Structures are given as C-alpha cells and as structure tokens.
Amino acid sequence: MLVVHKYGGTSVGNLDRIENVANRVAKAKKAGSDVVVVVSAMSGETNKLVGYAEHFTSTPAKKEMDMLLSSGERVTAALLSIALQSQGVDAVAMSGRQAGIVTDNRHTYARIESIDPTAMQEAINAGKVVIVAGFQGINKDGSVTTLGRGGSDLSAVALAGALQADQCEIYSDVDGIYTTDPRIEPNAKKLDTISYDEMLELSSLGAKVLQNRSVELAKKLNVKLYAKSSFSDNEGTLIIKESNSMEEVLVSGVVLDRNQARVTLRGVSDRPGIAAEIFTKLADANINVDMIIQNVGTDGATNLGFTVPQSEHLNARKIMEGFDHDIEGMDFDEHVCKVSVVGVGMKSHSGVAATAFTTLAKSNINIEMISTSEIKVSMVINDKYGELAIRALHEAYGLDQ
Amino acid sequence: MLVVHKYGGTSVGNLDRIENVANRVAKAKKAGSDVVVVVSAMSGETNKLVGYAEHFTSTPAKKEMDMLLSSGERVTAALLSIALQSQGVDAVAMSGRQAGIVTDNRHTYARIESIDPTAMQEAINAGKVVIVAGFQGINKDGSVTTLGRGGSDLSAVALAGALQADQCEIYSDVDGIYTTDPRIEPNAKKLDTISYDEMLELSSLGAKVLQNRSVELAKKLNVKLYAKSSFSDNEGTLIIKESNSMEEVLVSGVVLDRNQARVTLRGVSDRPGIAAEIFTKLADANINVDMIIQNVGTDGATNLGFTVPQSEHLNARKIMEGFDHDIEGMDFDEHVCKVSVVGVGMKSHSGVAATAFTTLAKSNINIEMISTSEIKVSMVINDKYGELAIRALHEAYGLDQ
Numbered sequence: 071m072l073v074v075h076k077y078g079g080t081s082v083g084n085l086d087r088i089e090n091v092a093n094r095v096a097k098a099k100k101a102g103s104d105v106v107v108v109v110s111a112m113s114g115e116t117n118k119l120v121g122y123a124e125h126f127t128s129t130p131a132k133k134e135m136d137m138l139l140s141s142g143e144r145v146t147a148a149l150l151s152i153a154l155q156s157q158g159v160d161a162v163a164m165s166g167r168q169a170g171i172v173t174d175n176r177h178t179y180a181r182i183e184s185i186d187p188t189a190m191q192e193a194i195n196a197g198k199v200v201i202v203a204g205f206q207g208i209n210k211d212g213s214v215t216t217l218g219r220g221g222s223d224l225s226a227v228a229l230a231g232a233l234q235a236d237q238c239e240i241y242s243d244v245d246g247i248y249t250t251d252p253r254i255e256p257n258a259k260k261l262d263t264i265s266y267d268e269m270l271e272l273s274s275l276g277a278k279v280l281q282n283r284s285v286e287l288a289k290k291l292n293v294k295l296y297a298k299s300s301f302s303d304n305e306g307t308l309i310i311k312e313s314n315s316m317e318e319v320l321v322s323g324v325v326l327d328r329n330q331a332r333v334t335l336r337g338v339s340d341r342p343g344i345a346a347e348i349f350t351k352l353a354d355a356n357i358n359v360d361m362i363i364q365n366v367g368t369d370g371a372t373n374l375g376f377t378v379p380q381s382e383h384l385n386a387r388k389i390m391e392g393f394d395h396d397i398e399g400m401d402f403d404e405h406v407c408k409v410s411v412v413g414v415g416m417k418s419h420s421g422v423a424a425t426a427f428t429t430l431a432k433s434n435i436n437i438e439m440i441s442t443s444e445i446k447v448s449m450v451i452n453d454k455y456g457e458l459a460i461r462a463l464h465e466a467y468g469l470d471q
Numbered sequence: 472m473l474v475v476h477k478y479g480g481t482s483v484g485n486l487d488r489i490e491n492v493a494n495r496v497a498k499a500k501k502a503g504s505d506v507v508v509v510v511s512a513m514s515g516e517t518n519k520l521v522g523y524a525e526h527f528t529s530t531p532a533k534k535e536m537d538m539l540l541s542s543g544e545r546v547t548a549a550l551l552s553i554a555l556q557s558q559g560v561d562a563v564a565m566s567g568r569q570a571g572i573v574t575d576n577r578h579t580y581a582r583i584e585s586i587d588p589t590a591m592q593e594a595i596n597a598g599k600v601v602i603v604a605g606f607q608g609i610n611k612d613g614s615v616t617t618l619g620r621g622g623s624d625l626s627a628v629a630l631a632g633a634l635q636a637d638q639c640e641i642y643s644d645v646d647g648i649y650t651t652d653p654r655i656e657p658n659a660k661k662l663d664t665i666s667y668d669e670m671l672e673l674s675s676l677g678a679k680v681l682q683n684r685s686v687e688l689a690k691k692l693n694v695k696l697y698a699k700s701s702f703s704d705n706e707g708t709l710i711i712k713e714s715n716s717m718e719e720v721l722v723s724g725v726v727l728d729r730n731q732a733r734v735t736l737r738g739v740s741d742r743p744g745i746a747a748e749i750f751t752k753l754a755d756a757n758i759n760v761d762m763i764i765q766n767v768g769t770d771g772a773t774n775l776g777f778t779v780p781q782s783e784h785l786n787a788r789k790i791m792e793g794f795d796h797d798i799e800g801m802d803f804d805e806h807v808c809k810v811s812v813v814g815v816g817m818k819s820h821s822g823v824a825a826t827a828f829t830t831l832a833k834s835n836i837n838i839e840m841i842s843t844s845e846i847k848v849s850m851v852i853n854d855k856y857g858e859l860a861i862r863a864l865h866e867a868y869g870l871d872q
Contacts, residue, residue, distance in 0.1 A: 085526045092527075122550055125486040126493075127557035134556070137564050138549035141542035148539035149523055155535070156528035163538050168613055189613075212569055212590075 072104040072194070072235045076204065076226035079113035080243040081300035082146050088112075091241075091300060092153035095199060099159055104194050106233060108204040108226040109150055111142025132177035136206075136216045139178075140166070143203035143222065151201045161199040164189065166214075169200070169229065171207030173215045180215035182207060182224065185232035194233075202229060220281035227284045231291030238293050239306075244279050245299035246307035247272065249323045249469035254457050257470035261322060262305070265312040268322045269295075271412045271446045285309065312414050320422060321413035321467040326460050330360065331383035332406045332438065332450055333390060335374040337398025338364075344396050345374065351389050357382045361408070361441045361448060371398065375439050377450060380404055406438060407453040411463055412446050423447045429466040435459055473505040473595070473636045477605065477627035480514035481644040482701035483547050489513075492642075492701060493554035496600060500560055505595050507634060509605040509627040510551055512543025533578035537607070537617045540579075541567070544604035544623065552602045562600040565590065567615075570601070570630065572608030574616045581616035583608060583625065586633035595634075603630060621682030628685045632692030639694050640707075645680050646700035647708035648673065650724045650870035655858045658871035662723060663706070666713040669723045670696075672813040672847045686710065713815050721823060722814035722868040727861045731761065732784035733807045733839060733851055734791060738772045738799025745797050746775065752790050758783045762809070762842045762849060772799065776840050778851060781805055807839060808854040812864055813847050824848045830867040836860055 075095060082088050091107075099105050119138050123130040130138075144165055151163035170186035193200045204222025209215050217224050223240060230238035245260065247269065252258040264272075266289035273282045279297050288295050288309065298306030338344055345364065352359055363375045378386045383404050390400055416422035426447050430437055435458065439450035451459060464470060476496060483489050492508075500506050520539050524531040531539075545566055552564035571587035594601045605623025610616050618625050624641060631639035646661065648670065653659040665673075667690035674683045680698050689696050689710065699707030739745055746765065753760055763777045779787045784805050791801055810831075817823035827848050831838055836859065840851035852860060865871060 085523060089527070119546065122486060122546075123553050126490070126550070126554040130553040131556055134549045134552045134564050137545055137566065138553075141545050144538055144542050145520065145523075148535045149527070151535045152524050152531040152539075153527040155532055163535050165538065165615070214566070 071102065072106070072233060073098060074106045074108060074226050074230040074233070074235045074238040076108040076222060076238065076240045077110065077300055078222065078240075078242045079110040079116070081241050082109055082150070083113040085149070087300075088146070088149050088153055092150060092157060092159075094241075094300065095150075095154060096157050096159045099199055106190060106194070106200045106202065106229060106235070107150065108202050108222055108229060109143060109146040110204050110222040111139075112146055115142040115145070133213060136177045136214050139216055140203070140206040140214045143205050147201045147203040151199075154199055154201070159199055160197055161201055162193050163201045163203070164193075165203050166206035166225065167208045169202040170232075171225065171228070173207040173209055173217070175209045175211070175215070177213075177215055179218040180207065180209065182217070182228045185228055187229070187232045190229070190233065218283075220284070223281040223284035224287060227288045227291065227293050227295070230293045231287070236294070237296055238288065239296045239298055240280060241298055241300035242279060243299060243301060244297075245302055245304045246297050247279055247309070247323070250460055250464050251326060254326060254460050255464045255470075257464065259469060260305075261307050263308045263310060264322055265414050266309060267312070267445055268412050268414055269309045271410070271443070272323055272325055280309070320415035320419055321411055321469065322415075323412050323469065324460055324463040324467070325410045325412065326456050327408040327410070328453060328456060329379050329381075330377045330406050330408045330450065331380045331386070331402070331404040332375065332377050333386055333400065333402055335390065335397050335400045337371045338374045339396035340370050340372045341396075348374070348390075348393065351393070352378075352386060355385055355389055357386050357389070361439060361450065363439050363441055377406070377408065377439070403438075405453050406450050407456040408448055408450050409456060409459045409463065410446055410448040411467065414445050416447070417444050425466055426463060429462050430459055433458055433462050472503070473507070473634060474499060475507045475509065475627050475631040475634070475636045475639040477509040477623060477639065477641045478511065478701055479623065479641075479643045480511040480517070482642050483510055483551070484514040486550070488701075489547070489550050489554055493551060493558060493560075495642075495701065496551075496555060497558050497560045500600055507591060507595070507601045507603065507630060507636065508551065509603050509623055509630060510544060510547040511605050511623040512540075513547055516543040516546070534614060537578045537615050540617055541604070541607040541615045544606050548602045548604040555600055555602070560600055561598055562602055563594050564602045564604070565594075566604050567607035567626065568609045570603040571633075572626065572629070574608040574610055574618070576610045576612070576616070578614075578616055580619040581608065581610065583618070583629045586629055588630070588633045591630070591634065619684075621685070624682040624685035625688060628689045628692065628694050628696070631694045632688070637695070638697055639689065640697045640699055641681060642699055642701035643680060644700060644702060645698070646703055646705045647698050648680055648710070648724070651861055651865050652727060655727060655861045656865045656871070659865065660870060661706075662708050664709045664711060665723055666815050667710060668713070668846055669813050669815055670710050672811070672844070673724055673726055681710070720814060721816035721820055722812055722870065723816075724813050725861055725864040725868070725870065726811045726813065727857050728809040728811070729854060729857060730780050730782075731778045731807050731809045731851065731854075732781045732787070732803070732805040733776065733778050734787055734801065734803055736775045736791065736798050736801045739775045740797035741771050741773045742797075749775070749791075749794065752794070753779075753787060756786055756790055758787050758790070762840060762851065764840050764842055778807070778809065778840070804839075806854050807851050808857040809849055809851050810857060810860045810864065811847055811849040812868065815846050817848070818845050826867055827864060830863050831860055834859055834863050
C-alpha cells in the first residue's frame with residue numbers, strides 16, 4: 071500500500087508540529103505502508119517573503135517570486151526529513167524538480183505538465199519515506215515555478231496520480247468536510263464521504279478545506295482523497311467518485327459565501343455580442359465574475375445580473391459605469407452574500423430547490439438572485455440574513471440528524 | 472568589462488541593505504559594466520536554519536542540511552533581483568543549479584567540479600544583471616549541495632573564472648585588508664594591493680575578510696580579487712599575483728590568532744611511525760591540528776609540539792592522555808596565542824625572522840614555539856601578551872608609515 075500524505079502550513083507551523091507530523095508519518099510507515107509526504111511552507115513564511123518582495127515594488131516579477139516563495143517548502147521538506155531520520159526512519163527530501171515535477175511556463179500559477187516519478191520510485195523501493203516540497207516544479211527551461219496559493223494540495227494529488235498511490239491524505243487543522251460551517255451551525259455534522267463534484271461545489275463556494283484545482287485533478291486522475299486533521303486522531307472525510315449509497319443522500323451540505331457583491335444591469339439590449347462585450351471588459355481588468363444570470367428578455371431588452379468578489383466591486387462598478395451604450399440603468403449592492411445547497415442526490419430528486427425557496431420564505435428572507443446547477447442551488451440574499459439562512463437550510467434538509 | 476560582485480550576509484542583512492546593494496549594482500551597470508552578482512543568505516538566516524535542524528538531532532543528514540541551508544541564498548537572490556527590477560534594471564535570479572554549477576558529492580563541503588556558464592552568458596548578452604545564489608550547486612545526481620561556510624566567496628571566484636570576468640569584487644562590512652587588526656593597533660594601514668599567497672597566509676591565520684579556499688581558487692584561475700566595503704565608497708584592497716613593485720615590501724601584515732591551545736609531548740620515541748600514529752588518532756577525532764613542530768631528537772627521543780583550536784583542546788588532551796606508549800610526558804596550555812608576520816618580501820630578504828624575535832624579546836615576551844614558511848613567521852606566546860606583540864611588530868616593520 072502506497073499513501074501520499076500532505077501537510078499544510080498550520081500542520082508544520084513550528085518545530086514541535088513538524089515533530090508531530092514525523093510521528094504520524096513514522097506510524098504509517100511502521101504499519102507497513104510506503105509513504106510519500108508533500109509539505110507546505112511553515113505558516114507565515116510565505117506571507118513574510120511576499121512582504122519582503124513588496125518592500126521593493128508592488129509588482130515584483132513572477133519569475134523571481136517563484137524562486138523566492140519556493141524556498142519555504144524546501145525548508146519544511148528538509149526539516150521533516152531530518153526529524154524522521156532522527157527517529158530512525160529512513161527518509162529523503164526532494165524539491166519539486168527532484169521529484170520530477172515539470173510545469174508549464176506560467177510563473178506563480180503554473181500548471182503541472184508531467185511528472186517523472188523515477189527518483190521517487192527508486193527511493194520508495196529502497197525503503198525510504200520521500201518528502202517532497204509542495205507548491206513547486208520547474209519549467210522546461212529549468213526555472214523554478216510555483217502552482218499558486220494552495221498549490222501543495224495539487225502537488226500531492228498529482229504525485230499520488232503519478233505514483234498510482236492507493237490514497238492521498240490531506241492533513242490540515244480541520245478534521246474533515248462538514249454539512250455546513252460549525253461556527254455558524256453548531257449542529258453541523260462531519261461527512262464520512264462526499265463526491266468529487268460535491269466537493270468541487272463546496273470548495274468553490276468557500277469551504278476552504280481543499281483547493282479546487284486539486285479536487286478537479288483528483289477526479290480526473292481518480293485519486294482517492296482523505297481530508298483529515300493533523301492535530302487529532304478523529305476520522306476524516308473520504309472524497310471519492312459518486313457511489314450508489316450516496317444517491318440516498320439528497321443534500322450533503324449548505325455553504326455561506328460572504329465575499330460577494332451584486333451588479334444588476336437593467337434594460338440591456340437583447341442582441342448578440344453585448345454580454346460578450348461586458349464580460350470581456352471585466353476579464354481584461356482581471357475581475358473574477360462568479361454567478362451570471364440573464365432572463366429571457368421582453369421588448370428587445372433584458373436584465374443581466376452578476377456577482378463579483380467584494381474586493382473587486384469598486385473596479386467592476388467603474389468599468390460598468392464607463393459602458394456607454396445598450397444599457398438603460400444599473401445598480402450595485404455590496405451587502406449581499408450567497409447561500410448554496412449542494413448534493414448529488416438532487417440530480418434525481420425534484421423538490422430540493424423548492425424546499426430551499428420555501429425555507430427562506432418562511433424566515434422572511436428575500437431572494438435576490440438564483441442560480442442552479444445539477445448538484446447545487448445558489449441564492450444571493452442580503453448579507454445580514456446569511457447565518458440565519460444557513461441554519462434554516464441545514465435543519466430543513468435534516469443535515470443535523 | 473565584466474565584473475562579478477559578491478555580497479556577504481551582513482551586506483544583505485535586511486531589506487534596506489539589499490536596496491543599498493541594488494543601488495551599487497545599478498551604478499556599476501549604468502557605468503557600462505556587465506555585472507554578475509553572487510549573494511549570501513541574509514545574516515542570521517543560516518544560523519536560524521541550523522538551529523531548526525538541531526531541534527531534532529545533533530547530527531542531521533548532510534544531504535538534507537544542504538537542501539535546508541541552500542534556501543537562504545535563493546531568497547536573497549530573488550529579493551535583489553526584484554529590487555533591481557524595481558529600479559528599472561533588467562535582472563534575473565538564478566540558483567546555483569541554474570547558473571550551471573556542478574559539484575562533487577560531498578554534501579555540506581562540496582567542491583565545484585565544473586561550471587557551464589551558458590545560461591548566465593545568454594542573460595548577460597541580453598543585457599541583464601545576473602544574480603546567483605551563492606554557496607550552492609548540484610551534484611551529478613541532481614541533488615543540491617553546498618560549499619561550506621563562506622562558500623559564497625568560492626561561488627563568486629569560480630563564476631568569475633568561468634565567465635573570464637575582469638574582476639571579482641568581494642563586498643563585506645570591512646573595507647579591505649589591513650596591515651593588522653585596527654581594533655588592536657589603531658595605526659593599522661589599509662593595503663592597496665596584496666598577493667594571493669600573502670592573503671592565503673593572512674586568512675588562514677584568522678583575518679576573516681576572505682575565505683581561504685576562494686583565495687586559492689582565485690590564484691589558480693588568476694581571478695583578480697578586490698575586497699571592499701558595501702557600506703562606504705572607500706577604496707578597497709586588490710588581491711593579485713605578486714608584482715615587481717611588491718618585492719619592495721618586506722612585510723604586508725601582522726596577525727593575531729587567539730584560537731590556539733598548545734600540546735607538547737616530551738620524550739617521544741624517535742622512530743618511524745610514532746608521529747603518524749599520533750596525528751591519525753587526532754584526525755580520526757576530527758581535531759584540526761594547526762602548527763606542528765618537531766626538532767631533531769637526541770638520545771633516541773624528541774619533543775613534539777602542536778597547536779589545536781581551543782574548542783578542541785579538551786578532546787585532544789583526552790586522546791593524548793590515552794596514548795600509552797613511546798611518550799614520556801606531556802603538557803597542555805590553552806592560554807596561548809599565535810602572532811604571525813606575513814610578507815612575500817621576506818623570501819628574498821634575510822633578517823625578517825630575526826627582527827620578529829628581537830622585537831618580542833625587547834618586550835620581554837617569551838616565545839614558546841616558532842614555525843616559519845617562505846612568506847610567514849609564526850610564534851606561539853602567552854595569550855596575555857598577544858596585543859602587545861602585535862603592536863610592537865607592527866611598529867618594528869614600519870607598517871604604520
């Protein structure tokens with residue numbers, strides 16, 4: 071059995087915690103598994119280095135940032151290897167390059183192109199625990215690249231795929247995936263299993279346990295993920311392909327995303343090319359648009375609504391106010407949030423959306439926008455009702471049972 | 472004109488100092504030189520990382536230490552490149568690997584085997600300042616290696632050799648090489664030039680401006696060295712091959728080395744193999760022996776004296792006291808120091824050693840041991856007379872004029 075462990079910044083945040091991680095890894099190794107460990111930088115290190123760079127300029131070159139930021143994970147990898155060796159466990163630390171990770175050329179948000187697992191496999195065959203610095207690789211020119219924030223999850227999944235590992239265990243300070251945020255709803259329950267698709271919806275909706283790209287990659291490579299706490303021995307949550315037993319579950323979780331601002335364009339000319347022009351302008355300004363809603367128009371005009379992250383709200387507003395044709399009016403609201411209900415079960419069950427709308431209506435919460443996908447219902451509401459909505463929905467779907 | 476600059480840990484010790492280094496490099500570049508810069512880790516970083524490793528074990532694996540410690544120089548290289556770019560100077564940061572530095576396999580004290588300057592040369596041809604992380608390379612297996620403490624000097628000299636640079640400028644917090652330590656003798660004078668050989672004697676004697684191996688390499692590759700302060704615009708000291716004008720100079724400097732302890736073995740059997748046995752035992756215990764003095768024996772026995780660093784004195788004592796044959800008696804003295812007179816001029820001038828002995832005698836300082844080479848006279852004396860001896864010798868050779 072070959073398992074990949076991944077430990078995030080908090081799990082390796084100081085020397086005692088690295089020791090604790092070494093104990094976990096040693097235990098798995100002694101129980102008979104081959105283990106490859108992917109580590110993040112010690113928490114705070116990456117932000118410290120970013121701060122250093124920003125002392126000189128607010129726009130440091132991405133290539134230099136990659137060399138700068140990749141150092142943090144290398145430090146953790148070396149230290150964990152030393153900690154394991156001091157316990158008598160044979161181990162070897164590798165940089166992304168040494169682990170065979172080759173990426174494209176997009177510095178600071180590179181994509182993994184290939185992994186040559188030969189060096190790792192040789193070390194595993196020699197009985198060693200392999201410790202890989204996460205978040206990094208090299209491009210074809212040999213320059214260091216990084217995979218973007220949270221990229222260590224991606225490293226772990228990609229390595230698990232390349233090594234055909236039996237499982238990829240993602241350790242953090244959270245002990246799994248919950249039906250909703252326990253800080254909002256104390257009755258939130260930890261899920262034993264969840265599907266990749268549900269996890270994707272949850273993580274894109276703001277449940278930060280797993281980085282979205284890594285779940286996508288796990289789905290693509292069919293890597294079994296296991297999200298678990300490095301601070302306890304509690305069972306975690308298994309993230310796998312949809313199974314038959316899952317179909318009995320209607321809804322897996324409800325999520326609140328506060329980082330939303332709403333833009334509504336009224337009386338938009340209902341002719342080809344207008345929406346393209348609007349969203350191209352926003353994309354050119356690097357504004358991430360989340361929900362987009364457009365109804366069938368009447369009288370040659372329609373209303374078009376979308377949401378953006380709150381930090382990009384003023385920028386979006388400036389761009390839209392500079393748009394001088396084919397829009398009659400517009401309004402903006404940064405006091406909104408998005409509540410979402412996620413579950414593979416709703417694909418084959420009618421009534422899930424209706425339950426959501428009824429639940430909010432009973433709580434006298436007005437729904438400003440609605441967007442649905444096969445496994446998700448998202449609603450934009452006034453942000454002061456966010457927590458109330460989450461608690462009501464959590465109860466309505468019986469998630470606290 | 473192509474120059475290599477090397478900045479030590481103190482010169483890049485914080486972000487303002489890195490900015491200051493960027494200003495110096497930008498000035499050289501704007502004056503028309505091509506510039507390659509080699510940097511150390513920010514002062515304190517390497518010790519911090521060593522402390523981290525020692526949290527787990529006093530004997531961390533050298534391979535892991537190399538990955539750990541090499542990160543500090545990478546951070547500085549990236550930051551300096553960012554600082555230069557923010558001033559509008561085109562720059563690129565490279566790790567030791569990217570700069571083409573290949574070493575042997577001796578982790579933590581690797582030796583450079585070859586340098587492929589192609590990537591650096593391409594960047595230089597494209598008008599860029601190249602910033603190289605010092606102290607590191609990779610071995611033939613692709614593992615990161617480091618060159619030992621002070622290894623960034625070595626990186627700089629080796630790169631200067633590979634690039635056939637016109638000059639290699641070593642920046643530190645000291646503005647050149649002095650006739651003696653100015654803290655001991657305020658009349659110490661800065662030397663304009665000094666030969667490689669003299670510099671080698673001085674640095675092995677404890678003048679810490681330049682790492683010994685890097686001076687040796689500079690001599691071998693005929694790289695012109697220039698030792699200078701990064702904190703002032705004062706002229707520094709040029710270290711070159713012996714020139715004709717140098718022959719007029721009898722003595723270049725006098726040096727005090729306090730880190731000495733003396734061991735004297737009396738009545739050592741004067742037969743082959745005894746000295747070999749003694750120094751093999753010491754070498755096996757990793758004790759660095761400095762001076763070794765043995766006189767021609769009488770009556771089949773001789774006296775053998777040597778010095779060791781003070782920190783290794785007790786270890787050396789234990790080993791010698793466990794030596795149970797062919798030695799009649801021994802004594803140990805850790806209250807000694809070594810004063811040395813260095814100068815290429817003494818090769819062709821008699822009387823330099825005599826002046827030294829006379830000078831110490833006039834000051835009523837007893838000489839316990841004497842060792843001479845072509846360009847050096849070293850004397851072991853009681854350590855309370857160290858500073859007095861230095862001042863007397865400095866005056867006797869007219870170094871304050």
